[in-house]
Amino acid sequence: MGMQDFNLLEVDRLWKVYHKTEKALDLSDPVAIEKAEAAGAVIAVRDVSFQVKRGEVFVIMGLSGSGKSTLIRCLTRLIEPSAGVIRVRGKEVTSMDAEELTVFRRGEAAMVFQHYGLLPHRNVLENVAFGLKLRGLARELRESRAQEALRQVGLAGWEKKYPHQLSGGMQQRVGIARALVQDTDLLLMDEPFSGLDPLIRREMQDELIKLQKEWQKTIIFVTHDLGEALRLGDRMAVMGAGVFVQVGRPQDIVMHPADEYVQRFVQDEQRIAQLLDKGRVSRVRSIEAHASTRVGKVAAGR
Ligand SMILES: Nc1ncnc2c1ncn2[C@@H]1O[C@H](COP(=O)(O)OP(=O)(O)OP(=O)(O)O)[C@@H](O)[C@H]1O
Numbered sequence: 001m002g003m004q005d006f007n008l009l010e011v012d013r014l015w016k017v018y019h020k021t022e023k024a025l026d027l028s029d030p031v032a033i034e035k036a037e038a039a040g041a042v043i044a045v046r047d048v049s050f051q052v053k054r055g056e057v058f059v060i061m062g063l064s065g066s067g068k069s070t071l072i073r074c075l076t077r078l079i080e081p082s083a084g085v086i087r088v089r090g091k092e093v094t095s096m097d098a099e100e101l102t103v104f105r106r107g108e109a110a111m112v113f114q115h116y117g118l119l120p121h122r123n124v125l126e127n128v129a130f131g132l133k134l135r136g137l138a139r140e141l142r143e144s145r146a147q148e149a150l151r152q153v154g155l156a157g158w159e160k161k162y163p164h165q166l167s168g169g170m171q172q173r174v175g176i177a178r179a180l181v182q183d184t185d186l187l188l189m190d191e192p193f194s195g196l197d198p199l200i201r202r203e204m205q206d207e208l209i210k211l212q213k214e215w216q217k218t219i220i221f222v223t224h225d226l227g228e229a230l231r232l233g234d235r236m237a238v239m240g241a242g243v244f245v246q247v248g249r250p251q252d253i254v255m256h257p258a259d260e261y262v263q264r265f266v267q268d269e270q271r272i273a274q275l276l277d278k279g280r281v282s283r284v285r286s287i288e289a290h291a292s293t294r295v296g297k298v299a300a301g302r
């Protein structure tokens with residue numbers, strides 16, 4: 001097995017039930033699960049298994065409430081799974097004690113949160129450097145690293161500001177810098193670009209692609225945006241009501257959606273692909289080519 005085939009992350013039959021009966025519920029009993037749901041239990045993640053290879057970008061897409069944030073937070077046990085096994089580099093995250101878990105979160109799996117999660121009474125630089133402080137890095141080193149990460153997300157010069165002085169998009173970028181500075185092999189990103197305007201969003205996507213190529217990070221990336229999934233994802237999972245409805249390469253999912261739920265996500269993209277098939281785009285190109293020839297002739301005739 002070559003390095004590129006190495007599964008950095010393995011998730012085996014993961015469940016998360018939000019309900020007071022969580023601990024007592026027999027998850028192998030469909031009738032018991034149905035009863036719990038009738039009594040108000042939310043099965044946010046339902047028996048999900050998947051593997052992500054080292055260096056792969058794995059995108060999770062799905063409607064609001066489908067369980068994406070719950071799932072990604074379960075991976076570092078910020079939310080405690082109800083059942084299932086999670087392994088990172090073959091190490092079982094689900095059986096780590098509190099101390100091992102702290103070391104794991106600081107050194108091996110950085111997270112960008114959907115709602116920033118910045119420390120309000122610390123400035124931008126301190127927010128980004130905070131994780132390095134916890135790891136015991138000297139002040140100068142952690143500040144220079146934090147500055148470099150802030151430069152990467154386009155926030156050089158904002159070091160001394162406080163979170164409330166920044167726009168939502170800027171706070172989001174601080175959150176991204178805070179994850180980047182940890183320099184972990186595994187990056188967990190929960191809609192990291194959703195608060196950004198389109199131009200900055202595009203720049204951040206490019207930056208992430210570049211970073212991923214250079215450093216071969218393994219990235220779990222949650223998004224609502226199919227275009228983003230297509231640009232960033234090596235593979236993607238479409239999540240609905242706690243399950244992975246379809247997993248595959250983004251372009252394969254666009255061309256062959258497994259059911260109506262997936263179809264709804266991909267129909268716009270399919271239309272574009274159909275236009276390409278019918279050669280309309282090449283017709284547009286030939287019109288453009290024709291126009292430029294004419295301009296050239298006009299210019300030459302002068
Ligand atoms: N702490 C909680 N207690 C009870 N139910 C919860 C809790 N957190 C989430 N849920 C429920 O679990 C389901 C999945 O929520 P989750 O936040 O994981 O979805 P999501 O796919 O991230 O949605 P969004 O796209 O809006 O961020 C939803 O039905 C939600 O209401």
Ligand SMILES: [Mg+2]
Pocket residue numbers: 068069070114190
């Ligand atoms: Mg979410």
